[in-house]
Amino acid sequence: MSQFLQAAAYGVVQGGLLGLVAVGFSLVWGIMNVVNFSHGALAVTGAYIAWILNIRFGVDPFLAIPVVAVALFAFGYVLQRGLINLVINAPIFLTLLLTFGLNLVILNGLQLLFTADDRTIDTSYASQSFAIGAVNVPYGRLAACFLALGITVALALMMSRTRLGHAIGATGMDRGAARLMGIRARHIYAVTFGIAAALAGVAGTMIATVGSFNPTTTPGQLTLDAFVISVLGGLGNMYGALVGGLVLGIAESLGGLLLTGTWVNAIAMAVLIITLVIRPSGLIGKAMYGGRVEV
Amino acid sequence: MIAPVEVPSAAVLEVRHLAKRFGGLWALRDVSFSVSEGEILGVIGPNGAGKSTLVNLITGHLRPTTGQVLIGGRDVTGLRPWVIAHDRVARTFQIVKPFRGLTVRENVAIGAMHGNERDRSVRDALTTADELLDLVGIAKHANATPTQLSVADARRLELAKALATRPRLLLIDEVMAGLRHHEIESAVELIHRLRDSGITIVAVEHVMKAIVSVSDRILVLHHGSILALGSPSEVLADPRVIEAYLGHRYLDRRSS
């Protein structure tokens, strides 16, 4: 029983972190109908930035987060405005291919710069944990989870309360109409992608504090998790990404307890496929963006 | 609602207590009528009356919430669109849906290849397509792409695509909208020619002048229910119809 609780607790905190990885991905997909294959690579880029700051300048990773966010936002803005905007109106798999190519470039660039070795950011507090009854909760993961929650709520509030958020939402629902209202779609798309990149970078930083990362396997794993969570939670749905992350985190954690070997990976796939077939709009999402008018 | 009984029907199309609900909105409510062979039935009604929904229900693009659709006496309720198409039913779409990547000729040929008594070879289908393009009057655009056509020609293409499936029942959805005077006249003439060759036609229409000159009977839909059904003169004189279209003030003024 205590094993079960431990796995569940672990799944919850891990899930919060996964949710943060996915929320930017889901935003970009929901607003711009772009599936960003390089999302995981952007996250890992953020991790490396924090790692360098830590190794070279002794900066605590949580303090490095603002730096990572700004850097990745700028990078994402330029990528969208300069590259992805060029193929927005093309058939879907072209943007997939573009982001796939980007993924290769970023991954290999990181590998050339930093080698393929596993890296991690050690902090004195991250590995310590406190106990609630029979369950151990590690500080680092818990902090990451709270941060993830906070950021997601802040993002959701921004989307619903600020002018920028409204502009993003409007462009997502009907680009043509939004442009007729004076919204600069190219800029808004770039901002959206920049936000997503920044979030990915922050998530990557936090992952670096609780575990290890490398440029070869981590990005792919993160992107795949982001897929599954986005589908679960409904595209473009901030809270949905959190919920999806929690579901996936708990499912994988409990699954690891009950099943042997690498069946756990198969769980994520099964969850994905079943959700897509039964309820493509996600567990709590609404099929908002079905009838788009693209201009 | 009457329990479905297999009453043999001489009608080409029979609709029994058809109803369709979208969430909380009843788009169509207890609609029943039948269409005999060789008849032209016009369907009119204000926007949102449920006209296109009716066409979609008959052709299988939507599933009715309740009710039955019978084609030639056979219950086709809820069957997939292509099954109904193979029961010799064809339709046009209100917003035309051409196959954009193909030429005009190929667009029509697809209907000939996959419809009823289908042409077994692509070449035969293309020949049929040429003849149909000639029939509707866009033969000169045979090699163009659909996006290059004018509104009237695009409607003709839509019609030719439907005819290529060799139907006995044809449902046309607002073919006249946005057409000019002489275009409307040639469209009406074409519809008459089609009927003379034995096709039963149900025409959903908005343009009054056209529908009155084309139809044998007119069905008036309003808020999803049948308001009136009868000959054009009967229907147009019906006060309820006048009220629905022009408002009760007009009606009051007329009667006072």
Place this chain on the structure above:
Amino acid sequence: MTQKPSAGPVAEVLQGRSRSTQGMFGDWIRSRTPANSWPVVAGFAVFAAMLGLQQLIVPGTQRLLTSVFLFVALAQAWNIIGGYTGYASFGQVAFFGLGAYTVAVLMNNYHVSFWVALPVAVVVGVLFAVVIGVPLLRLRGHYFAIATLGAAEGAREVVNNMTSVTGGGGGITIPTFGSEAPTPYFGKPGFYLAFLVLAAVSVAVAALIARSRFGYAMVAVHEDEDAAGAVGINTTVVKVIAFAVSAAIVACAGAFYAFQQIEFYPTDVFDASFTVLMVIMVVIGGSGSVVGPLAGAVGLELLSQFLRVNLGSFNQLIFGAIIVLVVVFFPQGVVIYLRDAWRTRQFSILDNVRRYRL
């Protein structure tokens, strides 16, 4: 109850045409004129040339061309479901892996001859395609892409975990020497021939389908499923058959690949980069045509090998950059761009970039 239209010029048109030809092949033969037969002649010429070439080239080049043939087949297979029918599957590699493992398991565990294992592998691929196709082909666009990706990953995991049968993560080996071997190993020349035939067959199948009624049905489904249904096309059947044909070719390729490699791990034959390469080759070459994927496969595989040999560790990076550049500058595919540019005498690449930009 059928009712035939009565007499009159309209009716004549609407009467069924007398049955003049039967079947795809007859139709195709009959429509050949000197003008449009040159692709067939060219195809045969290339095939013969490749055959003859075998004697003249060094083993290294043989290996290179063998892998080019493999990708030609894979690209044509992807084009059938992704290019023509418009359902971009990101999980085709599942069939590759299943084909590979079926052959490996049958030959290793049950000492079945390769020539028996091969058709079984194809059947397995087709069955899997039908089983996952029926639910998944109801999805569209990105959803379909990701669902098929998930199916491929799932297939790999299942194979990975069936350790007793497939050797799991430890890999599997096909016996190829001595009395243990059910079929003697083909050797480099043999595999050159095998993959060449596979490539030729896949190009032929694609060409036949493209001009047939089924090909038109696929395109109609791609363009507008509602309109396709309205003219009598059973869209479900069309999609599933296209998916199954694609799967059959890919499974066959996987089967040959397994025999060629002799030993491999699940991650080798369920490698997602196969899928991505398939997609890239078709898109860069130009989807929805027969020549496009062919050119894309040849061009990209040669390029990839060239980069690997000459640039060492930079090669993946440059490859990624090239993908980005080609997608941006030639979104409709290089072959289609060239064809249109030649026809309209408009070669401006900048104009081409503006086609799809926001």
